[in-house]
Amino acid sequence: MNDVAPLLTETPAEHPFAPFVRILGKGKRGARNMTREEAREAMGMILDEKVEDTQLGAFLMLLRHKEESPEELAGFTEAVRERLTAPPLTVDIDWPTYAGKKRHLPWYLLAAKCLAQNGVRVLMHGGGAHTAGRLYSEQLLDLLAIPLCRDWASVEQALEQHNIAFMPLGDWAPQLQRMIDLRNTLGLRSPIHSLARILNPLGARCGLQSIFHPGYQSVHRDASSLLGDHAIVIKGDGGEVEINPDTISHLYGTTDGQPWDEEWPAMSERRHVKPATLDPQQLVGIWKGEVQDSYPQLALISTIALALRGLGMPRAEAFEQAERFWENRNRSI
Structure with missing residues:
Protein backbone atom coordinates (compact mmCIF):
# COMPACT_ATOMS: atom_id res chain seq x y z
CA MET A 1 0.00 0.00 0.00
CA ASN A 2 1.49 3.31 -1.12
CA ASP A 3 1.72 6.13 1.34
CA VAL A 4 -0.13 9.20 0.04
CA ALA A 5 1.11 12.51 1.36
CA PRO A 6 -1.68 14.74 2.62
CA LEU A 7 -2.61 17.64 0.31
CA LEU A 8 -1.43 20.83 1.93
CA THR A 9 -3.26 24.03 1.05
CA GLU A 10 -2.79 27.51 2.37
CA THR A 11 -5.58 30.00 2.80
CA PRO A 12 -4.91 32.80 0.30
CA ALA A 13 -4.14 36.16 1.81
CA GLU A 14 -6.86 38.77 1.58
CA HIS A 15 -6.24 41.60 -0.88
CA PRO A 16 -5.43 44.89 0.94
CA PHE A 17 -8.34 46.64 -0.81
CA ALA A 18 -10.92 44.00 0.16
CA PRO A 19 -11.78 45.63 3.52
CA PHE A 20 -13.03 48.75 1.73
CA VAL A 21 -15.37 46.72 -0.47
CA ARG A 22 -16.56 44.90 2.63
CA ILE A 23 -17.31 48.15 4.50
CA LEU A 24 -19.70 49.20 1.73
CA GLY A 25 -21.19 45.82 0.85
CA LYS A 26 -21.67 43.91 4.11
CA GLY A 27 -25.46 43.79 3.94
CA LYS A 28 -28.13 46.16 5.18
CA ARG A 29 -27.06 45.91 8.80
CA GLY A 30 -23.32 45.47 8.39
CA ALA A 31 -22.56 48.07 5.72
CA ARG A 32 -21.64 51.61 6.68
CA ASN A 33 -20.12 54.80 5.35
CA MET A 34 -16.36 55.00 5.23
CA THR A 35 -14.63 57.47 7.47
CA ARG A 36 -12.77 60.35 5.85
CA GLU A 37 -9.47 58.59 6.52
CA GLU A 38 -10.70 55.29 5.07
CA ALA A 39 -11.98 57.06 1.96
CA ARG A 40 -8.63 58.81 1.52
CA GLU A 41 -6.76 55.50 1.80
CA ALA A 42 -9.14 53.67 -0.55
CA MET A 43 -8.94 56.34 -3.25
CA GLY A 44 -5.18 56.47 -2.83
CA MET A 45 -4.92 52.76 -3.59
CA ILE A 46 -7.13 53.21 -6.66
CA LEU A 47 -5.06 56.13 -7.94
CA ASP A 48 -1.84 54.20 -7.30
CA GLU A 49 -3.33 51.29 -9.33
CA LYS A 50 -3.15 48.81 -6.44
CA VAL A 51 -6.70 47.56 -7.00
CA GLU A 52 -8.04 44.73 -9.16
CA ASP A 53 -10.58 45.62 -11.86
CA THR A 54 -13.24 43.47 -10.20
CA GLN A 55 -12.71 45.31 -6.93
CA LEU A 56 -12.90 48.68 -8.64
CA GLY A 57 -16.21 47.86 -10.32
CA ALA A 58 -17.70 46.54 -7.08
CA PHE A 59 -16.46 49.53 -5.10
CA LEU A 60 -17.84 52.10 -7.55
CA MET A 61 -21.26 50.48 -7.85
CA LEU A 62 -21.63 49.94 -4.10
CA LEU A 63 -20.84 53.61 -3.61
CA ARG A 64 -23.31 54.52 -6.33
CA HIS A 65 -26.03 52.46 -4.66
CA LYS A 66 -25.31 53.81 -1.17
CA GLU A 67 -24.54 57.40 -2.26
CA GLU A 68 -21.42 59.11 -0.96
CA SER A 69 -21.26 60.91 2.35
CA PRO A 70 -19.58 64.32 2.76
CA GLU A 71 -16.75 62.64 4.66
CA GLU A 72 -16.17 60.16 1.84
CA LEU A 73 -16.11 62.90 -0.79
CA ALA A 74 -13.68 64.92 1.30
CA GLY A 75 -11.39 61.91 1.77
CA PHE A 76 -11.46 61.07 -1.95
CA THR A 77 -10.64 64.69 -2.81
CA GLU A 78 -7.70 64.77 -0.43
CA ALA A 79 -6.27 61.61 -2.02
CA VAL A 80 -6.50 63.14 -5.50
CA ARG A 81 -5.02 66.47 -4.46
CA GLU A 82 -2.09 64.76 -2.73
CA ARG A 83 -1.11 63.20 -6.06
CA LEU A 84 -1.52 66.21 -8.34
CA THR A 85 1.56 67.75 -9.89
CA ALA A 86 -0.03 71.10 -10.74
CA PRO A 87 2.11 74.23 -10.36
CA PRO A 88 0.97 77.11 -8.13
CA LEU A 89 -1.23 79.10 -10.52
CA THR A 90 -3.61 81.90 -9.58
CA VAL A 91 -7.21 81.08 -10.55
CA ASP A 92 -10.43 82.85 -9.58
Whole structure:
Protein backbone atom coordinates (compact mmCIF):
# COMPACT_ATOMS: atom_id res chain seq x y z
CA MET A 1 0.00 0.00 0.00
CA ASN A 2 1.49 3.31 -1.12
CA ASP A 3 1.72 6.13 1.34
CA VAL A 4 -0.13 9.20 0.04
CA ALA A 5 1.11 12.51 1.36
CA PRO A 6 -1.68 14.74 2.62
CA LEU A 7 -2.61 17.64 0.31
CA LEU A 8 -1.43 20.83 1.93
CA THR A 9 -3.26 24.03 1.05
CA GLU A 10 -2.79 27.51 2.37
CA THR A 11 -5.58 30.00 2.80
CA PRO A 12 -4.91 32.80 0.30
CA ALA A 13 -4.14 36.16 1.81
CA GLU A 14 -6.86 38.77 1.58
CA HIS A 15 -6.24 41.60 -0.88
CA PRO A 16 -5.43 44.89 0.94
CA PHE A 17 -8.34 46.64 -0.81
CA ALA A 18 -10.92 44.00 0.16
CA PRO A 19 -11.78 45.63 3.52
CA PHE A 20 -13.03 48.75 1.73
CA VAL A 21 -15.37 46.72 -0.47
CA ARG A 22 -16.56 44.90 2.63
CA ILE A 23 -17.31 48.15 4.50
CA LEU A 24 -19.70 49.20 1.73
CA GLY A 25 -21.19 45.82 0.85
CA LYS A 26 -21.67 43.91 4.11
CA GLY A 27 -25.46 43.79 3.94
CA LYS A 28 -28.13 46.16 5.18
CA ARG A 29 -27.06 45.91 8.80
CA GLY A 30 -23.32 45.47 8.39
CA ALA A 31 -22.56 48.07 5.72
CA ARG A 32 -21.64 51.61 6.68
CA ASN A 33 -20.12 54.80 5.35
CA MET A 34 -16.36 55.00 5.23
CA THR A 35 -14.63 57.47 7.47
CA ARG A 36 -12.77 60.35 5.85
CA GLU A 37 -9.47 58.59 6.52
CA GLU A 38 -10.70 55.29 5.07
CA ALA A 39 -11.98 57.06 1.96
CA ARG A 40 -8.63 58.81 1.52
CA GLU A 41 -6.76 55.50 1.80
CA ALA A 42 -9.14 53.67 -0.55
CA MET A 43 -8.94 56.34 -3.25
CA GLY A 44 -5.18 56.47 -2.83
CA MET A 45 -4.92 52.76 -3.59
CA ILE A 46 -7.13 53.21 -6.66
CA LEU A 47 -5.06 56.13 -7.94
CA ASP A 48 -1.84 54.20 -7.30
CA GLU A 49 -3.33 51.29 -9.33
CA LYS A 50 -3.15 48.81 -6.44
CA VAL A 51 -6.70 47.56 -7.00
CA GLU A 52 -8.04 44.73 -9.16
CA ASP A 53 -10.58 45.62 -11.86
CA THR A 54 -13.24 43.47 -10.20
CA GLN A 55 -12.71 45.31 -6.93
CA LEU A 56 -12.90 48.68 -8.64
CA GLY A 57 -16.21 47.86 -10.32
CA ALA A 58 -17.70 46.54 -7.08
CA PHE A 59 -16.46 49.53 -5.10
CA LEU A 60 -17.84 52.10 -7.55
CA MET A 61 -21.26 50.48 -7.85
CA LEU A 62 -21.63 49.94 -4.10
CA LEU A 63 -20.84 53.61 -3.61
CA ARG A 64 -23.31 54.52 -6.33
CA HIS A 65 -26.03 52.46 -4.66
CA LYS A 66 -25.31 53.81 -1.17
CA GLU A 67 -24.54 57.40 -2.26
CA GLU A 68 -21.42 59.11 -0.96
CA SER A 69 -21.26 60.91 2.35
CA PRO A 70 -19.58 64.32 2.76
CA GLU A 71 -16.75 62.64 4.66
CA GLU A 72 -16.17 60.16 1.84
CA LEU A 73 -16.11 62.90 -0.79
CA ALA A 74 -13.68 64.92 1.30
CA GLY A 75 -11.39 61.91 1.77
CA PHE A 76 -11.46 61.07 -1.95
CA THR A 77 -10.64 64.69 -2.81
CA GLU A 78 -7.70 64.77 -0.43
CA ALA A 79 -6.27 61.61 -2.02
CA VAL A 80 -6.50 63.14 -5.50
CA ARG A 81 -5.02 66.47 -4.46
CA GLU A 82 -2.09 64.76 -2.73
CA ARG A 83 -1.11 63.20 -6.06
CA LEU A 84 -1.52 66.21 -8.34
CA THR A 85 1.56 67.75 -9.89
CA ALA A 86 -0.03 71.10 -10.74
CA PRO A 87 2.11 74.23 -10.36
CA PRO A 88 0.97 77.11 -8.13
CA LEU A 89 -1.23 79.10 -10.52
CA THR A 90 -3.61 81.90 -9.58
CA VAL A 91 -7.21 81.08 -10.55
CA ASP A 92 -10.43 82.85 -9.58
CA ILE A 93 -13.04 80.31 -10.64
CA ASP A 94 -12.82 76.51 -10.92
CA TRP A 95 -15.47 75.48 -13.45
CA PRO A 96 -16.06 71.72 -13.81
CA THR A 97 -18.10 70.70 -16.86
CA TYR A 98 -18.88 66.97 -16.94
CA ALA A 99 -22.58 66.53 -17.69
CA GLY A 100 -23.17 67.72 -21.25
CA LYS A 101 -26.34 69.48 -22.39
CA LYS A 102 -29.33 67.98 -24.20
CA ARG A 103 -32.23 70.44 -23.69
CA HIS A 104 -30.45 73.75 -24.22
CA LEU A 105 -27.13 74.84 -25.68
CA PRO A 106 -24.23 75.28 -23.23
CA TRP A 107 -24.66 78.99 -22.61
CA TYR A 108 -22.31 78.71 -19.64
CA LEU A 109 -19.41 78.66 -22.12
CA LEU A 110 -20.27 82.21 -23.18
CA ALA A 111 -20.59 83.22 -19.53
CA ALA A 112 -17.10 81.87 -18.79
CA LYS A 113 -15.67 83.53 -21.90
CA CYS A 114 -17.23 86.86 -20.93
CA LEU A 115 -15.84 86.65 -17.41
CA ALA A 116 -12.38 85.92 -18.79
CA GLN A 117 -12.56 88.98 -21.04
CA ASN A 118 -13.17 91.02 -17.92
CA GLY A 119 -10.17 89.78 -15.99
CA VAL A 120 -11.64 86.79 -14.12
CA ARG A 121 -9.27 83.83 -14.42
CA VAL A 122 -11.24 80.65 -15.13
CA LEU A 123 -10.07 77.01 -15.23
CA MET A 124 -12.54 74.66 -16.89
CA HIS A 125 -12.16 70.86 -16.95
CA GLY A 126 -14.26 67.99 -18.22
CA GLY A 127 -14.41 64.27 -18.82
CA GLY A 128 -15.23 64.00 -22.51
CA ALA A 129 -18.32 62.98 -24.46
CA HIS A 130 -19.25 59.88 -22.45
CA THR A 131 -23.04 59.78 -23.01
CA ALA A 132 -24.78 59.75 -26.39
CA GLY A 133 -27.24 62.51 -27.22
CA ARG A 134 -25.48 65.26 -25.27
CA LEU A 135 -23.40 68.24 -26.35
CA TYR A 136 -20.15 68.61 -24.39
CA SER A 137 -17.84 71.54 -23.77
CA GLU A 138 -14.90 69.81 -25.42
CA GLN A 139 -16.81 69.70 -28.72
CA LEU A 140 -17.23 73.51 -28.79
CA LEU A 141 -13.89 74.88 -27.63
CA ASP A 142 -12.57 75.57 -31.15
CA LEU A 143 -15.83 77.22 -32.20
CA LEU A 144 -15.65 79.66 -29.29
CA ALA A 145 -11.84 80.11 -29.22
CA ILE A 146 -11.46 78.73 -25.70
CA PRO A 147 -7.93 77.29 -25.31
CA LEU A 148 -7.69 73.51 -25.02
CA CYS A 149 -4.67 72.67 -22.88
CA ARG A 150 -3.06 69.25 -22.52
CA ASP A 151 -0.58 70.05 -19.72
CA TRP A 152 -0.17 72.53 -16.88
CA ALA A 153 2.38 74.62 -18.79
CA SER A 154 -0.22 75.23 -21.50
CA VAL A 155 -2.80 76.08 -18.83
CA GLU A 156 -0.43 78.67 -17.37
CA GLN A 157 0.15 80.22 -20.80
CA ALA A 158 -3.58 80.29 -21.63
CA LEU A 159 -4.45 81.91 -18.32
CA GLU A 160 -1.78 84.55 -18.83
CA GLN A 161 -2.91 85.33 -22.37
CA HIS A 162 -6.67 84.77 -22.23
CA ASN A 163 -7.69 84.36 -18.56
CA ILE A 164 -9.35 81.05 -19.46
CA ALA A 165 -8.19 77.50 -20.06
CA PHE A 166 -9.83 74.11 -20.51
CA MET A 167 -7.92 70.98 -19.52
CA PRO A 168 -9.36 67.48 -20.01
CA LEU A 169 -9.51 65.36 -16.87
CA GLY A 170 -7.54 62.61 -18.62
CA ASP A 171 -4.51 64.89 -18.85
CA TRP A 172 -4.27 65.68 -15.13
CA ALA A 173 -6.01 62.70 -13.47
CA PRO A 174 -5.98 59.80 -15.97
CA GLN A 175 -7.10 57.23 -13.38
CA LEU A 176 -10.27 59.24 -12.76
CA GLN A 177 -10.93 59.49 -16.49
CA ARG A 178 -10.59 55.73 -16.77
CA MET A 179 -13.27 55.33 -14.11
CA ILE A 180 -15.58 57.77 -15.89
CA ASP A 181 -15.06 55.78 -19.08
CA LEU A 182 -16.44 52.69 -17.32
CA ARG A 183 -19.89 54.25 -17.60
CA ASN A 184 -20.80 52.21 -20.68
CA THR A 185 -19.30 49.03 -19.19
CA LEU A 186 -21.07 49.27 -15.85
CA GLY A 187 -24.27 50.70 -17.29
CA LEU A 188 -24.38 53.51 -14.74
CA ARG A 189 -22.45 56.65 -13.98
CA SER A 190 -20.07 56.16 -11.09
CA PRO A 191 -19.47 58.55 -8.17
CA ILE A 192 -16.40 59.82 -10.03
CA HIS A 193 -18.71 62.01 -12.12
CA SER A 194 -19.61 63.94 -8.98
CA LEU A 195 -16.16 63.72 -7.39
CA ALA A 196 -14.58 65.48 -10.37
CA ARG A 197 -16.75 68.52 -9.68
CA ILE A 198 -15.36 69.08 -6.20
CA LEU A 199 -11.63 68.65 -6.88
CA ASN A 200 -10.67 72.29 -7.70
CA PRO A 201 -7.16 71.16 -8.75
CA LEU A 202 -5.55 74.63 -8.73
CA GLY A 203 -7.18 75.83 -5.52
CA ALA A 204 -9.25 78.55 -7.19
CA ARG A 205 -10.78 81.27 -5.01
CA CYS A 206 -14.20 79.71 -5.64
CA GLY A 207 -15.25 76.35 -7.01
CA LEU A 208 -18.59 76.28 -8.83
CA GLN A 209 -20.38 72.94 -8.81
CA SER A 210 -23.57 71.72 -10.43
CA ILE A 211 -25.26 68.63 -9.02
CA PHE A 212 -28.50 67.68 -10.75
CA HIS A 213 -29.98 65.08 -8.39
CA PRO A 214 -32.16 66.64 -5.64
CA GLY A 215 -30.80 66.48 -2.11
CA TYR A 216 -27.25 65.89 -3.24
CA GLN A 217 -26.27 69.57 -3.47
CA SER A 218 -25.97 69.86 0.32
CA VAL A 219 -23.71 66.77 0.43
CA HIS A 220 -21.28 68.45 -1.93
CA ARG A 221 -21.47 71.71 -0.03
CA ASP A 222 -20.76 69.89 3.23
CA ALA A 223 -17.79 68.08 1.68
CA SER A 224 -16.37 71.40 0.49
CA SER A 225 -16.90 72.78 4.00
CA LEU A 226 -14.91 69.89 5.47
CA LEU A 227 -12.09 70.71 3.05
CA GLY A 228 -12.18 74.39 4.00
CA ASP A 229 -12.92 75.39 0.40
CA HIS A 230 -15.01 78.29 -0.87
CA ALA A 231 -17.68 76.81 -3.15
CA ILE A 232 -21.19 77.32 -4.49
CA VAL A 233 -23.27 74.31 -5.48
CA ILE A 234 -26.42 74.59 -7.59
CA LYS A 235 -28.79 72.34 -9.49
CA GLY A 236 -27.68 73.71 -12.84
CA ASP A 237 -29.44 73.19 -16.14
CA GLY A 238 -28.70 69.70 -17.42
CA GLY A 239 -26.16 69.17 -14.65
CA GLU A 240 -23.85 71.95 -15.84
CA VAL A 241 -22.88 75.15 -14.02
CA GLU A 242 -25.60 77.23 -15.67
CA ILE A 243 -28.53 78.99 -14.03
CA ASN A 244 -31.93 78.07 -15.48
CA PRO A 245 -33.72 81.44 -15.63
CA ASP A 246 -37.15 79.78 -15.75
CA THR A 247 -36.92 78.32 -12.24
CA ILE A 248 -35.93 79.30 -8.71
CA SER A 249 -32.22 78.66 -8.09
CA HIS A 250 -30.98 77.63 -4.65
CA LEU A 251 -27.33 78.39 -3.92
CA TYR A 252 -25.63 76.05 -1.44
CA GLY A 253 -22.55 77.99 -0.43
CA THR A 254 -19.64 77.52 1.92
CA THR A 255 -17.00 80.06 2.89
CA ASP A 256 -14.09 79.22 5.20
CA GLY A 257 -15.90 76.08 6.31
CA GLN A 258 -19.13 77.92 7.13
CA PRO A 259 -22.24 76.91 5.12
CA TRP A 260 -24.76 79.43 3.81
CA ASP A 261 -27.84 79.34 1.59
CA GLU A 262 -29.34 81.81 -0.84
CA GLU A 263 -32.37 81.60 -3.11
CA TRP A 264 -32.55 83.41 -6.44
CA PRO A 265 -36.00 83.91 -7.98
CA ALA A 266 -36.85 82.88 -11.52
CA MET A 267 -35.99 85.58 -14.03
CA SER A 268 -38.85 84.85 -16.41
CA GLU A 269 -42.57 84.85 -15.61
CA ARG A 270 -43.24 82.12 -18.15
CA ARG A 271 -41.19 79.11 -19.16
CA HIS A 272 -39.40 79.36 -22.47
CA VAL A 273 -40.09 76.81 -25.17
CA LYS A 274 -37.28 74.27 -25.51
CA PRO A 275 -35.54 74.57 -28.90
CA ALA A 276 -36.31 71.79 -31.37
CA THR A 277 -32.62 71.28 -32.16
CA LEU A 278 -29.30 72.39 -30.70
CA ASP A 279 -27.35 74.37 -33.29
CA PRO A 280 -23.91 75.39 -31.93
CA GLN A 281 -23.80 78.29 -34.38
CA GLN A 282 -26.44 79.92 -32.18
CA LEU A 283 -23.69 80.35 -29.58
CA VAL A 284 -21.66 82.38 -32.05
CA GLY A 285 -24.72 84.38 -33.10
CA ILE A 286 -25.59 85.31 -29.53
CA TRP A 287 -21.98 86.23 -28.75
CA LYS A 288 -21.68 88.47 -31.79
CA GLY A 289 -25.07 90.07 -31.16
CA GLU A 290 -26.46 88.80 -34.45
CA VAL A 291 -29.17 86.71 -32.74
CA GLN A 292 -31.62 87.94 -30.11
CA ASP A 293 -33.13 85.33 -27.78
CA SER A 294 -34.32 85.95 -24.25
CA TYR A 295 -33.55 82.52 -22.77
CA PRO A 296 -29.79 82.47 -23.48
CA GLN A 297 -29.52 86.14 -22.56
CA LEU A 298 -31.06 85.51 -19.14
CA ALA A 299 -29.19 82.23 -18.63
CA LEU A 300 -25.74 83.59 -19.29
CA ILE A 301 -26.24 86.89 -17.42
CA SER A 302 -27.37 85.00 -14.31
CA THR A 303 -24.51 82.50 -14.69
CA ILE A 304 -21.99 85.34 -14.90
CA ALA A 305 -23.62 86.76 -11.76
CA LEU A 306 -23.26 83.36 -10.06
CA ALA A 307 -19.51 83.42 -10.61
CA LEU A 308 -19.27 86.98 -9.33
CA ARG A 309 -21.33 85.97 -6.29
CA GLY A 310 -18.74 83.27 -5.73
CA LEU A 311 -16.05 85.94 -5.72
CA GLY A 312 -17.82 87.78 -2.93
CA MET A 313 -20.20 90.22 -4.62
CA PRO A 314 -23.71 90.57 -3.19
CA ARG A 315 -26.42 89.30 -5.55
CA ALA A 316 -27.73 92.67 -6.75
CA GLU A 317 -24.26 94.02 -7.44
CA ALA A 318 -23.27 90.76 -9.17
CA PHE A 319 -26.18 91.07 -11.61
CA GLU A 320 -25.39 94.71 -12.35
CA GLN A 321 -21.76 93.83 -13.02
CA ALA A 322 -22.80 90.86 -15.16
CA GLU A 323 -24.94 93.13 -17.33
CA ARG A 324 -22.00 95.52 -17.79
CA PHE A 325 -19.60 92.70 -18.60
CA TRP A 326 -21.93 91.30 -21.23
CA GLU A 327 -22.74 94.67 -22.78
CA ASN A 328 -19.07 95.62 -23.07
CA ARG A 329 -17.74 92.28 -24.34
CA ASN A 330 -15.44 92.05 -27.35
CA ARG A 331 -17.85 90.44 -29.83
CA SER A 332 -15.18 88.97 -32.09
CA ILE A 333 -14.36 85.28 -31.65
